Structures are given as structure tokens and as C-alpha cells.
Amino acid sequence: MPLPKLRIYNRQKVHALSLPWLRRLGKAALPACLAAAKSPEAPLVSLPEIEITIVDDADIARVHGDFLDDPTPTDVITFHHGEILISADTALRQGREHEQSLDHETALYLVHGLLHLAGWDDHEETEARDMARLQEGILRDALSSLA
Numbered sequence: 815m816p817l818p819k820l821r822i823y824n825r826q827k828v829h830a831l832s833l834p835w836l837r838r839l840g841k842a843a844l845p846a847c848l849a850a851a852k853s854p855e856a857p858l859v860s861l862p863e864i865e866i867t868i869v870d871d872a873d874i875a876r877v878h879g880d881f882l883d884d885p886t887p888t889d890v891i892t893f894h895h896g897e898i899l900i901s902a903d904t905a906l907r908q909g910r911e912h913e914q915s916l917d918h919e920t921a922l923y924l925v926h927g928l929l930h931l932a933g934w935d936d937h938e939e940t941e942a943r944d945m946a947r948l949q950e951g952i953l954r955d956a957l958s959s960l961a
Contacts, residue, residue: 821864839924843925843955871901902920921956
């Protein structure tokens with residue numbers, strides 16, 4: 815089965831991101847995310863394309879409010895039809911807290927969104943821990959493949 819095509823767009827204008835690097839990272843992480851699918855019915859298994867859009871806090875807060883009744887900024891929102899929104903503002907803020915670059919934190923959110931499409935959820939503490947461990951491993955492996 816062919817891997818979904820990744821399309822990455824930058825709709826925020828404040829932060830400098832390396833979109834070519836992020837595309838390569840996403841392509842490197844995609845096979846592991848697909849292999850981690852929780853079931854054959856997970857959206858990632860059958861999507862022909864995934865659209866990842868980098869936005870600012872204002873845009874992600876609007877979508878968060880419209881679709882999840884929480885009008886606050888968040889890091890990533892994933893829609894099962896294959897759309898992932900990532901807040902660069904949140905990535906910069908949380909990256910500083912974790913001593914990570916904007917690119918690294920954005921890549922982590924990209925992997926997180928792909929795992930949501932693979933059927934992972936982080937609402938329960940146990941699964942959130944398992945998902946965090948998995949995404950860190952996938953990110954680490956994808957980063958080392960680009961080195």
C-alpha cells in the first residue's frame with residue numbers, strides 16, 4: 815500500500831520554520847506512524863493525502879472553539895479526514911519550556927497528529943503516556959534518519 819502524500823503549508827507569518835526539513839521529517843516518520851495504527855480502520859491506513867497547516871494561536875483557537883467548544887489555543891488539532899493544524903506560537907512557547915527548537919517542537923506535533931490519524935488518543939492518562947513514548951521514539955528515529 816502506498817504511503818499518503820504529505821502536504822505542508824505555512825499560514826502563519828511570524829515564525830521562521832524550515833518547511834523542506836519538516837516535509838522530510840514527516841516522510842521519515844510516516845511509515846512508523848502507519849505501522850503503529852491501532853486498527854485497520856484507523857484513518858491513516860486509507861488516506862491518500864494528509865494536509866498539515868502551520869497556523870498561529872489566533873487561528874488554532876478559533877478552530878478549537880468552533881469544533882471542540884474550547885476557544886483557547888492548543889498545540890495540534892487533527893481531523894480524521896486527513897487535516898492537521900499545528901500552532902507555531904504554541905510550539906515556540908512549549909519548545910522554550912522544554913529547551914527545544916521551534917522546528918523540533920513542530921515536528922513533535924506533526925508526529926502527534928499522525929498518531930491521532932493512526933487511531934491513538936491521549937484523553938486517558940495511560941494511553942497518553944503510551945502515545946507520548948511512541949511519538950518520542952518515532953521522532954527520534956526520524957531525526958536520526960535525516961542526520
